[in-house]
Amino acid sequence: MKILHTSDWHLGRCLYGRKRYGEFSAFLDWLARTIEDEKVDALLVAGDVFDTSTPSNRAQELYYRFLCRVGASCCRHVVVIAGNHDSPSFLNAPRELLRALNVYVVGSVTDALDDEVIVLRKNPQISQIDADGVDAIICAVPYLRDRDIRIVEPGETIDDKNRKLVDGIKKHYETVVSLAEQKRYNLCKSAQSADKYIPIIALGHLFTAGGKTVDGDGVRDLYVGSLAHVGGEVFPSSIDYLALGHLHVPQAVGSAEHIRYCGSPIPMGYGEAAQEKKVVLIEFNPQITGMDPDKSTKKEISGNQRNLRITEKTVPCFQQMVRIVGSLDDIHAKLDELKKEKSSAWLEIEYTGSNITGNLREVLDGAIADSTMEIRRIKNRRVMDRVMSTIAENETLDDLDANDVFIRCLETFDVPDEDRQGLTSSYNEIIKSLHEQDVNAE
Known part of the structure; x- marks a missing residue:
């Protein structure tokens, strides 16, 4: 059998x-x-x-x-x-x-x-x-x-x-x-x-x-x-x-x-x-x-x-997914390599260069314009670090997940470290119960 x-x-x-x-x-x-x-x-x-x-x-x-x-x-x-x-x-x-x-x-x-x-x-x-x-x-x-x-x-x-x-x-x-x-x-x-x-x-x-x-x-x-x-x-x-x-x-x-x-x-x-x-x-x-x-x-x-x-x-790979991390030169070099291979990869790109590049999306879109690749996500580490260090006023909930928000609340209210484990466990239990609800049940 x-x-x-x-x-x-x-x-x-x-x-x-x-x-x-x-x-x-x-x-x-x-x-x-x-x-x-x-x-x-x-x-x-x-x-x-x-x-x-x-x-x-x-x-x-x-x-x-x-x-x-x-x-x-x-x-x-x-x-x-x-x-x-x-x-x-x-x-x-x-x-x-x-x-x-x-x-x-x-x-x-x-x-x-x-x-x-x-x-x-x-x-x-x-x-x-x-x-x-x-x-x-x-x-x-x-x-x-x-x-x-x-x-x-x-x-x-x-x-x-x-x-x-x-x-x-x-x-x-x-x-x-x-x-x-x-x-x-x-x-x-x-x-x-x-x-x-x-x-x-x-x-x-x-x-x-x-x-x-x-x-x-x-x-x-x-x-x-x-x-x-x-x-x-x-x-x-x-x-x-x-x-x-x-x-x-x-x-x-x-x-x-x-x-x-x-x-x-x-x-x-x-x-x-x-x-x-x-x-x-x-x-x-x-x-x-x-x-x-x-x-x-x-x-x-x-x-x-x-x-x-x-x-x-x-199991065969049905859709290539590539993550690229590095400076702008590193990213361009990898993109050129993928283009030579006629890749149709979906890309996640993380820029870690020392210079702040505000128009990174435009630069990278231009770099793959003559290919069938798609950029699914860009992480601009330098911009993110600056935003987080200055606590930018334009940060929205879209930038955070539920766990991030909970941690921010603990920090905002100066919850002592010895109390955080119990509160976090109770919070996880609530989130788990929400995930387990069967919305189709009657």
Whole structure:
């Protein structure tokens, strides 16, 4: 059985106002072809399908068109969970209709945790099955919101909240995986197949301890106090593979190669521009079916009961993004180099020269006038330093984010350093609760 792990599509995301539908469409076309070429049996999408809780019509069109194409391919199953950027009710709304395409959607935690346990049948048309008729059992755990896993109590400290969040995540996975183990036992018992092994594969969307991030990747802190202490030991050992989403850098969790982030498929910002993007191909029983590693990074690990092979497949770059930092001469030299390459890159340029250049935008626009490159952002460091040092009167909220405004408030009211940690944690909790509101729910 072959499974493809992807996540963090963020369909509809813009780059400094520039629509990116061409990139998203090209990625989804590539993904569909990869599924067909590799003869993938199941696709896992580990959250953040869309960039916002109210995606545009174009973003929705890309999503549903892709699902229809995959539904008509060799891929027998698609499992989608919600991430922290997704609206649970929006993702869940068409789930009964999508079941006709063998697409399983889990947007939020329900009272019946059995809803998160999905049995992947070899033949989805047959309702009565035993162990021989099952490919795998999926624990489709969506993004766990604070209210899903923690009861608020008066007088709690930040450490109390963090501990209860970790305990809540651990308990949730233990319960769902236990239900999956019971299903597996019943299936094997009914078929009298004691030696038949059905893999348990879990999904999740969270931030694990030691996880790698990059500047400008848009990853929001998921938990109060920037909690990043969910270690691999939180997850039950009976999970054969855990497909995670949220972090945009492809990586394994600690030394556990079977617990992995595949990362985002396209760069979400210039911090990711030079990063090689991946999807992860997992194969059970590799000694039978084999796999051609071609030019992909190949890693093999041993599962709990049977061997599995993990292959990272590189996603092509669909739109070049280049960040240029330096003096005016440095910038012109890099632009000339890109023009010789006939590049169509989207540029972020940061001027760090010693001279103040007030007409930098005009100069740089002229430098690329005879090319197909686009300047998406210019950072004039010298002008910015002067503005910040003099606290210019023309500074607006557009120049700041919410965190900047909060820090300015602390400074304006001379809040002592010893009080800032508690106030900042409370502020983060409020912001997190705003992000978690499902605006589509009724």
